[in-house]
Amino acid sequence: xxxxxxxxxxxxLARTGTLLAAVLLAAGCTGSGGSSKGADAKAADDPSxxxxxxxxxxxRTDLVQDGTMKKYADAFSKTYPKVKVKFDAITDYEEEVKIxxxxxxxxxxxxxxxxxxxxxxxxxxxxxxxxEELSKKYRFTGFTTVDGKxxxxxxxxxxPGFLYNKRIWAEAGVTEWPxxxxxxxxxxxxxxxxxxxxxxxxxxxxxxxxxxxxxxxGSVSCDTGATxxxxxxxxxxEDGELRVGDRLLYDIVNQGLIEKDPTTTNWxxxxxQLAKGEIATAWLGSWAVxxxxxxxxxxxxxxxxxxxxxxxxxxDGKACATATPDYNQAVSIHSEHKEAARAxxxxxxxxxxxxxxxxxxxxxxxxxxxxxxxxxxxxxxxxIELDDTKGGAVKDIDRASEVGIYxxxxxxxxxxxxxxxxDGDVDxxxxxxxxxxxxxxxxxxx
Amino acid sequence: xxxxxxKVARPPVVAPPSPRTRAPRRVRLxxxxxxxxxxxxxxxxxxxxxxxxxxxxxxxxxxxxDGVSPELDYTGADNYVEIFTRPELFRVFFVxxxxxxxxxxxxxxxxxxxTILSFNIRFRNFFKGVLFFxxxxxxxxxxxxxxxxxxxxxxxxxxxxxxxxxxxxxxxxTSTSANISLAGVSVWRYMGLNFVLFLxxxxxxxxxxxxxxxxxxxxxxxxxxxxxxxxxxxVLSLSVILSISGSLSVFEIPYIxxxxxxxxxxxxxxxxxxxxxxxxxxxxSAAAVVLLLIxxxxxxxxxxxxxxxxxxxT
Numbered sequence: 001x002x003x004x005x006x007x008x009x010x011x012x013l014a015r016t017g018t019l020l021a022a023v024l025l026a027a028g029c030t031g032s033g034g035s036s037k038g039a040d041a042k043a044a045d046d047p048s049x050x051x052x053x054x055x056x057x058x059x060r061t062d063l064v065q066d067g068t069m070k071k072y073a074d075a076f077s078k079t080y081p082k083v084k085v086k087f088d089a090i091t092d093y094e095e096e097v098k099i100x101x102x103x104x105x106x107x108x109x110x111x112x113x114x115x116x117x118x119x120x121x122x123x124x125x126x127x128x129x130x131x132e133e134l135s136k137k138y139r140f141t142g143f144t145t146v147d148g149k150x151x152x153x154x155x156x157x158x159x160p161g162f163l164y165n166k167r168i169w170a171e172a173g174v175t176e177w178p179x180x181x182x183x184x185x186x187x188x189x190x191x192x193x194x195x196x197x198x199x200x201x202x203x204x205x206x207x208x209x210x211x212x213x214x215x216x217x218g219s220v221s222c223d224t225g226a227t228x229x230x231x232x233x234x235x236x237x238e239d240g241e242l243r244v245g246d247r248l249l250y251d252i253v254n255q256g257l258i259e260k261d262p263t264t265t266n267w268x269x270x271x272x273q274l275a276k277g278e279i280a281t282a283w284l285g286s287w288a289v290x291x292x293x294x295x296x297x298x299x300x301x302x303x304x305x306x307x308x309x310x311x312x313x314x315x316d317g318k319a320c321a322t323a324t325p326d327y328n329q330a331v332s333i334h335s336e337h338k339e340a341a342r343a344x345x346x347x348x349x350x351x352x353x354x355x356x357x358x359x360x361x362x363x364x365x366x367x368x369x370x371x372x373x374x375x376x377x378x379x380x381x382x383x384i385e386l387d388d389t390k391g392g393a394v395k396d397i398d399r400a401s402e403v404g405i406y407x408x409x410x411x412x413x414x415x416x417x418x419x420x421x422x423d424g425d426v427d428x429x430x431x432x433x434x435x436x437x438x439x440x441x442x443x444x445x446x
Numbered sequence: 447x448x449x450x451x452x453k454v455a456r457p458p459v460v461a462p463p464s465p466r467t468r469a470p471r472r473v474r475l476x477x478x479x480x481x482x483x484x485x486x487x488x489x490x491x492x493x494x495x496x497x498x499x500x501x502x503x504x505x506x507x508x509x510x511x512d513g514v515s516p517e518l519d520y521t522g523a524d525n526y527v528e529i530f531t532r533p534e535l536f537r538v539f540f541v542x543x544x545x546x547x548x549x550x551x552x553x554x555x556x557x558x559x560x561t562i563l564s565f566n567i568r569f570r571n572f573f574k575g576v577l578f579f580x581x582x583x584x585x586x587x588x589x590x591x592x593x594x595x596x597x598x599x600x601x602x603x604x605x606x607x608x609x610x611x612x613x614x615x616x617x618x619x620t621s622t623s624a625n626i627s628l629a630g631v632s633v634w635r636y637m638g639l640n641f642v643l644f645l646x647x648x649x650x651x652x653x654x655x656x657x658x659x660x661x662x663x664x665x666x667x668x669x670x671x672x673x674x675x676x677x678x679x680x681v682l683s684l685s686v687i688l689s690i691s692g693s694l695s696v697f698e699i700p701y702i703x704x705x706x707x708x709x710x711x712x713x714x715x716x717x718x719x720x721x722x723x724x725x726x727x728x729x730x731s732a733a734a735v736v737l738l739l740i741x742x743x744x745x746x747x748x749x750x751x752x753x754x755x756x757x758x759x760t
Binding site: 095098101102113115116117120123204205207259260261262263264266398399402404407408409412413416419421422 | 512513514515516593596597598600616617618619620621624704705706707708709719720722723724725726
C-alpha cells in the first residue's frame with residue numbers, strides 16, 4: 001500500500017513537473033510592449049462640438065458616493081452637452097491603477113499614480129501642451145513636464161504645515177508661531193505642562209501621515225531648488241532639509257511630547273480629538289484643514305479652533321511654505337475621446353470650484369489663497385513652488401536606496417528609536433540614511 | 447493490370463471494422479478520458495491561478511522589472527546575488543521564531559481541546575463551534591479588531607482592569623511585546639484549524655479501542671498516550687509542517703496591525719515592501735522564490751526526520 005502510493009506520487013510529481021515546464025515556456029514571453037510614440041490631447045475650440053463618453057478614474061470614493069462628483073459632472077455637461085462623464089471610484093487607488101496600467105484600459109482621465117516614472121509619462125498619457133504656454137496660466141506644471149511638454153494637471157494644490165488647535169495653544173500661552181525648531185519644542189512643552197492635551201500626535205499606526213514629513217523639503221532653506229538638492233546632495237547632511245525635519249520629529253518624540261501609545265493611533269479618531277482640544281498639533285497638509293473642520297462640526301467643537309502654521313524655520317525672518325500639487329489628472333494615451341477628456345480636465349481645474357470646496361490652493365495662478373491660509377498672507381509667509389525637474393531622479397534614488405522618503409518605514413524606525421523601542425543613536429541613524437542615499441545617487445546617475 | 451483490378455474488386459480486408467469491435471474501443475477511449483474531463487475545470491483553475499503566476503514570478507525574478515514600466519531587462523541571476531549578499535534581508539527571519547514558538551503553543555492547545563471534546567462532554571458542539579469560529583473570520587477584520595483590543599485603554603486593558611490589574615502597558619510598543627501580542631493573535635486565529643484537523647483524526651479512531659483500553663484499566667492520559675497520539679500522527683506531522691511554513695511566511699496579521707513597524711517585519715512584509723514601496727518587482731519576485739525554496743527545503747528535511755509511517759493501532 002505504502003509502496004504503491006509512493007509510486008503514484010512520483011508519477012504525479014513528474015507530470016506536474018512537465019506541466020510546470022510547459023507553463024514556464026509559455027510565460028517566457030512576459031511583459032507588454034507599450035507604444036512609445038506620444039500623443040496630444042488638444043483643447044477644443046467649440047465646447048458644443050466635443051462629444052463622447054469618458055471614464056474618469058478617481059481616488060475620491062467619498063465624493064463619488066455622496067454625489068458631489070455627479071454634481072460637478074452635471075455642471076460640466078451644461079458647457080459640454082455632448083460629453084458624458086462616468087466615474088470609476090477606486091478605493092486602493094495606487095495599487096489598482098498600477099496594475100490596470102499594464103493594459104490599455106485605464107479610463108480616459110485618471111490621476112497619475114505616484115509609481116509611474118516621470119520619464120514614462122509620454123508612454124502612458126497624452127500631452128496637454130507645452131510648459132512654456134501652460135505655466136503662464138497654471139501652477140504646478142513643472143511637476144508633470146517631460147521634455148518641455150506637460151502631461152498632467154492637478155485640480156488643486158496644498159502646502160504642508162502643522163494643524164493645531166488655536167485654543168489649546170493660547171491656553172499654553174503661545175500666541176506667536178514658533179520660528180525655530182527649539183521654539184517649537186518649547187511651545188509643545190508648555191502645552192504639556194499647562195494643558196491636558198497631547199502636544200503632538202504622530203499618527204504612527206496610520207503610517208502615511210509620517211510620510212508627510214518629507215514635504216518639509218524646501219521649507220527650511222526657502223530654496224525653490226530643494227528637490228534638485230535631494231537628487232544631488234545629501235538631504236541628511238548637517239542642516240540638510242530632511243535632517244532638520246527628521247530631527248524635529250525625533251526630538252518631539254524623544255522628549256515625550258506625543259501620545260502615550262503611538263503604535264495604536266487612529267487617524268479618523270484623531271480628527272475630532274484635535275478639534276476638541278485633546279490633541280494640540282499634527283504635521284499634515286493644508287488639505288487636511290477641511291476634514292478636521294468637518295470633524296469638529298460633527299463632534300460639536302468649534303471649527304474655527306483649527307489653525308494652520310508653517311514649519312518653524314525662517315530665512316531672513318520670513319517663513320516659506322511650499323505649494324505642491326495634489327494628484328495630477330492626465331488623459332490616457334489610449335483614450336478615444338481625448339478632446340472630451342481634455343475638456344474635463346480644463347473645466348475641472350478652472351470652473352468646477354473643486355479647489356475652493358477643499359479650501360485648497362487653486363491651480364490657476366491668479367486665484368486667491370483659500371481662507372484657511374489667510375493668516376499666511378497676514379504674516380508674510382512666502383508661498384514657493386519647488387522646481388521639480390529632478391523629481392524623477394529623486395524617486396529613482398529613493399527606490400535604489402530603499403530609504404523610502406515617501407514610505408513610512410524609516411520614520412517609524414525613527415519614532416521607535418526616539419521613544420526607546422529600538423536601540424541606536426539618532427545621529428548614526430540619520431547619517432546612515434544619508435550614506436545609503438548618496439551611494440544610490442552614484443548607481444542611478446542622475 | 448489484371449492483378450490490381452482484381453485487388454480492387456475484392457472486398458477490402460481491413461475495411462470497416464464491425465460495429466461490435468468499434469463500440470468498446472470508443473467506450474474505452476471515453477473511459478480513459480472521463481477522469482480528465484472531470485479534472486479539466488480544476489486543472490484549468492490550478493494552471494491559470496497557481497502555476498502560471500508562479501511561472502511568471504520565476505520569469506520576473508530574472509529581470510529588473512519595476513511593476514509598471516512597459517520595458518524590462520533580463521538581468522540573469524543578479525537579483526539572487528543581491529538577495530544573498532544582503533544579510534539584513536534575512537534578519538527578519540528572527541521574527542519567525544516568535545511565531546514558531548506560538549505555533550507550538552497553538553498545536554498543544556488544539557490537541558488538548560480536540561482530545562477533551564472528542565469524549566462525551568456537555569455542550570460539546572457549542573465549544574467546538576466556539577473554538578473553530580475565529581478561523582472563519584477574515585484576517586483583515588481580525589487585524590482591525592485586535593488593534594482596538596491592544597489599544598491604550600482598549601479591550602485588553604479594560605478586561606485586566608476588571609480583575610483589578612491596572613495595566614499601563616502599551617502592548618505593541620516594544621519589539622518583544624509587539625511580536626508576542628501578534629503571535630498571540632495568530633494563535634487565536636489558527637488554533638481552530640488545527641483543532642478541527644485533530645478532532646477529525648481522533649474521531650476516525652474506532653471507538654472499541656477506548657472501550658478495550660478502559661477494560662484494561664487505562665485512564666484518560668493512557669488513552670491519549672497510547673491510542674490517540676499514535677492514531678493521529680500523520681495529521682500531527684502535517685500540522686507541524688503547516689505551522690513551520692506558516693511561521694516563515696507570516697503576513698496579514700502584522701501587516702495590518704503594525705505594518706511591520708517596531709521590529710515586527712516578516713520576510714513576506716519585506717518582500718511586499720520591495721515590490722510595492724520600492725517598485726523592485728524583479729528583486730521581490732526573487733525574494734519570493736527564495737522563500738518558497740526555503741519552505742520546500744524545511745519541509746523536505748522534516749519529512750526526512752519524521753517519515754510518514756502508516757498508522758498501526760494494533
